Amino acid sequence: MIRRLSALALVVGALGCESPRTQIMIGLATDMQAPDAFDRVELVAVRAKDGFEEVRIDWTITGDRDEPFNLPGSFGLYSSGDESKVKLELTGYRGANAVVSRRAVLNFVDEKTLFIRMGLTASCVQRTDCTPSQSCVEGVCRDTTINEEQLPDFEEELIETVTCTGAVQYIHTATGAPLAASPDAENCPVDQCFEGVCYKPPPAPEAGTRTVTGEEFTTFVRTSGTTNVPADLSQFAPEILVQEGSAFRTLTGSGTAAGTFQISDVPNGPYYLKVGTAQSPTYYVTSSSTIDLTSARTGKPATTAPALPSSISLDVTNLASWADGDVLEAYSSDADTWWFDLSETMDTGGTPLHPITDGTTSLSNYTITTQEALTSSSDPARLIQNDDFAVVQLTQKTNGDGVPYRAATRFFQATPFTQTDGGTAVVNGTFIDVGQTTMADIDMRTSAWAAAAGFDGTHAMALHPQSTEFSDPSFPGLQGTDFTIHAVVGGPNYGHVGATADFLFAKNPSSTEDVMLRGLQFGTPHTGGMWATIFTAGQSWRVSYQLPGTTVATSLFVRMTREGLISQLTGPIGPLVGPVRAPKIGGADLFQSQTGVGLTPTLAWTTPAIGKPSEYIVGVYRLAVSGTATTSTRVATIRTTATSVTIPPGVLAPTTSYAFSINAATTPNPAAPLRQTFPYGSANIASGIIVP
Secondary structure (H helix, E strand, O other): OOOOOOOOEEEEOOOOOOOOOEEEEEEEEEOOOOOOOOOEEEEEEEEOOOOOEEEEEEEEOOOOOOOOOOOOEEEEEEEOOOOOEEEEEEEEEEOOEEEEEEEEEEEOOOOOEEEEEEEEOHHHOOOOOOOOOEEEEOOEEEEOEOOHHHOOEOOHHHHHEEOOOOOOOOEOOOOOOEOEEOOOHHHOOHHHEEOOEEOOOOOOOOOOEEEEEEEOEEEEEEOOEEEEEEOOOOOOOOEEEEEEOOEEEEEEOEEOOOOEEEEEEEEOOOEEEEEEOOOOEEEEEEOOOEEEOOEEEEOOOOOOOOOOOOEEEEEEEOOOOOOOOOEEEEEEOOOOEEEOOHHHOEOOOOOEOOOOOOOOOOEEEEEEEHHHOEOOOOOOOOOOEEEOOEEEEEEEEEOOOOOEEEEEEEEEEOOOEEOOOOOEEEEEEEOEEOOOOEEEEEEEOHHHHHHHHOEOOOOEOOOOOOOEEOOOOOOOOOOOOEEEEEEEEOOOOOOOOOOOEEEEEEEOOOOOOOEEEEEEEEOOOOOOOOEEEEEEEEEEEEEEEOOOOOOEOEEEEEEEEEEEEHHHOOOOEOOOOOOOEEEEEOOEEOOOOEEOOOOOOEEEEEOOOOOOOOEEEEEEEEEEEEOOEEEEEEEEEEEEOOOEEEOOOOOOOOOOEEEEEEEEEOOOOOOOOOOOOOOEEEEEEEOOOEEO
């Protein structure tokens, strides 16, 4: 362990002996094995006022329990008051190469010894998308400035103990064992948990106003790297809505082409930041003076949607002998263009567009169109322009217990090519075998999922009393808990930012009983680099809405989901977070259809019985009649960390029908709500039909 204050300490200014020391104790920790991931750490501390370097020290991390220099450890800074602010940078090196870093800026507090942990985590390795004023913290970009008023007072046990449970499990590099948790770690509010340390509550806002600033850019993630593109906000008029009693006051700001914006004279305290389109705005309910609306998505910035029917003709040999139940997928992650379950894609009359006959061992003139492809967003599919392109065959299998599953058995990676608008690109090649080198035993705790959903044998009562199970068409007749292993572009750093390359589909055939899915064999064509292998588990249900005079209903899907890196696939697989409880609208049961709730009703709920969501996402859907069908259109999204929210004016219209959803999610950083990381959990509910 790194030596403590007595041996390694930075003296900032002269030491004083007549009063308690003014100190900062820095805890150093990681969730990565050393020396495999990094073998040396360096800490640099400089004075904020002039950049003078006060100390630069490093330690070799051996991973050997008999050596003194391992993590967790600590380092002490203390001052007589001559200096008030210090900048810290902690870096992990592998040889001469920097692997991961963490930066922080904070003030000393007179006669206080405070504790801050700085973590070097796997989810921050090689991150390039944080701004200069930010640092990657547990997989998300956070402001480097620390509010010292929230730091806990130093106690010796804080160095090797976590006092809250978050997304990262810090370890002892000498043994690999996780740091012990304090007895009250589970009681720490999620918005006060940082790097395994429970911070003090933020101070109450003072009276007065401030200028709210923010930025928005998109990190486009490809297998070859990332590109940051700022949003052009020069024509964007960001708005802040301040709730004053039952009314809202609107403040308008200004934006720039560099992706920044500001709104002046915003009262201290919570407000609603309105962004997005007029047809479907998003409201962020926050008290922060700085808003990070940066996000990541799969693909590259410059892509083109075809104006004319455009296709790809596949001539690829060495297909595994095709059998009923097999699945064919194709994708270009660079173009963010994806084709799923090609052999089952139907035309408007219900006829398969791309059938494959049983026993087929090659694809000949197998033509797919860009127009039928999907993307990770609402954008149309894009043409492939000197981009990657791959095809995967998933073969139907059964394990030793007779449970069906599908696994990737053939993989074809094409040489990059370019489509022309209205043309047909001919692609030739040979599938390669995907070695079934990985075997997994999945402990599927379906009973825990069923309990969280309030499943009564027919309905998921906790999600909606009239919900019905969604039967996955990939597994006709099977319901229960689904389990998928797939690859996402971006490695472990960006979360689930787009569509995925799928390697394995499995499903517990029971809706309520636990099962060990033994001996699931699969391979992973994409590994390392900018791909990360992840797992997803969950249950899906649907809630139907049908307005008078229609014969076709519309549906909202309610789902509980758990995602994580394949390395996090340990132990029983149950829900990471459950649904909100006792949802109300204007004090009435949100599950029941309501009329006369008003144009700005308040939704309220209690926290889930399982897990600790860091954010709640409220969706507002307008229900309408189109011919003989009921339709639903999302007209607003509201994101909040609180357990109640008022619908802002302008969202609801009189005599119109609506449905609401409330999603409890483990978004890692509410101050940067569009950033994701692993693990991730969510659970959402749906309302009855609501009429203002």
